[in-house]
Amino acid sequence: MPRHRTRRSALSVSLTAAVLLAGFTAGGAYLVERVTDAAPAAASAPPVSSTPGTSEEPEVDLDTELAAALAPVADGADVSVAVLDPDTGARAVYGDGAYDTASVVKVDILAALLLRIQDEGRRLNGAELAYADAMIRRSDNTSATELLKAVGGAEGLDAANARLGLTETRAVHAWGLTQTTAADRLRLLEAVFGTDSELTAASRAYLTELMGEVEADQQWGISAAGGDWALKNGWMPRTTTGLWDVNSIGRVTSGGHTRLVAVLSRGHASQEAGVDLVEAVAKTAVSVVARGAQGAR
Template sequence: MAWLGLAVAAGCGAGRAPVVPAAVEAPVKVARCVLKYRDNRAANVARARLERDLAAYARDRPGRIVYGAQDLVTGVRLGQGEHEHDMITASGAKVDILAALLSRRDSRLGQGERDLASRMIRESDNSAADALWSRVGGGGAMSDFYARIGLKETTPGPSKYWGGTNTSPADRIRLLKVLIRGGAGLSAADRGMVLGLMERVQKDQAWGVSAAARTGDRVALKNGWTPRPFIHNTWAVTSYGRVVGPGRDLLLSVQTDRQPGEGTGIQTIEGIARMIGHRLDGLSPTTTRPCPTNPIA
């Protein structure tokens, strides 16, 4: 009877015992394997279009215009007349003066010389440049410096006229590479000092190759501008520098002469710089392909 009561009790209740479902695993997401390749065909098309557009822009501008560009990240190079070495650099030579002085002094500059260097680069102060040109040893010492760092297309100005230094866009890029990578006895501290001053030029002198920068990019530059009263009352206007940001380390030099005015030269330089900066990424495009399903037989 006890067993029967137990059986009856077990059979009574509100309903069936709940069914517990078996555990179900969430679907596993499998990452799609893809390989990234440089798209050489698209790169060649983009480069041809950019070079065509740059040439057309330069043809429509007054005076003589030459430029050179190299991106240290992608290896992309561009240029038009980049080896023309009779282009006066004017105040662009002030970076050369400081680099040569640091190279000769083994970084040992007094506070007064450091103040002169800051005024010379950041404010483009000509009196400071006169003083440091003399201390570096003038044109003869500058010729030695240029030979040591491989600037074969740069000639110092005669006598005390540092502003008469002639150079090429290609040599301006070589100088920037020395400041970035080292050479000619320039220590990391020396190079950091020069590039740091170039990053902090006065706002009213930050024009030029800075037009190649995207939002957030860092720019280090030096510009030059001078009237040429004996060459039909025209101007020479130049700008060179480094533009660094995600995916790029662009070195760019644009030089002009026979310009009707300083403002015209600036507009021309910024037009070229802007075109290169805005279209640089398109010169190294990539494409993706799925990974081989059976890479090993």
């Protein structure tokens, strides 16, 4: 698994997201706009690097720090998490296995639909708007099935995800069993909440809007790690074992900074146990990346 490092004295990089939200028209259709979005050292002195811009501070391996911080929290649970501070680039990943998406794949499905209508140069129609709203805000499964058909099934979803930079996600017709990794969920979140994306500003704003309005009983998960959240959760019992998959992905604000967070987990005796673990993991991971981001200033 690749290691993600940050330097304690590296320069901070500020990323400003410009969001253009095109409103609902009188006919109820959502417009997705096209946006072209030295001297030699003494013999007894230790060697000093002559590379410009390098730091004498030690590098911090955030993946290792995250693994150490999660050891008492995860306590052997089957869980993976990835976190990114877009402002500084501080990133940490724990676990690299593939997990069932459950309903977090609904973000992929809506992103695929938005890419399609961008390509067609049209607006979301009334039926698509209704399905999208229900699929994200209420996690409606029928709406997800209908929209998966609209984007060309599993093959169409894979093609859309490839355009968004996902490399470790494989869609299936039974969409909840789509396989993904926490690192790939982070790539999806960068496409939704960042500016370097195949999705237009208006498409990203629409996704963000819906993810910020999920129903009250679904506002758990990564929201435990900060405020101003926009999220999508997924949960389902596996019929073969009766054990639960519980996942949460999205964006939170913590300490005045945006964090993108993805937590995937499985093997829980109950949904409640899964939610408790996901929230504890999210909070721990965000705190580790926050320390790394502070050191990167």
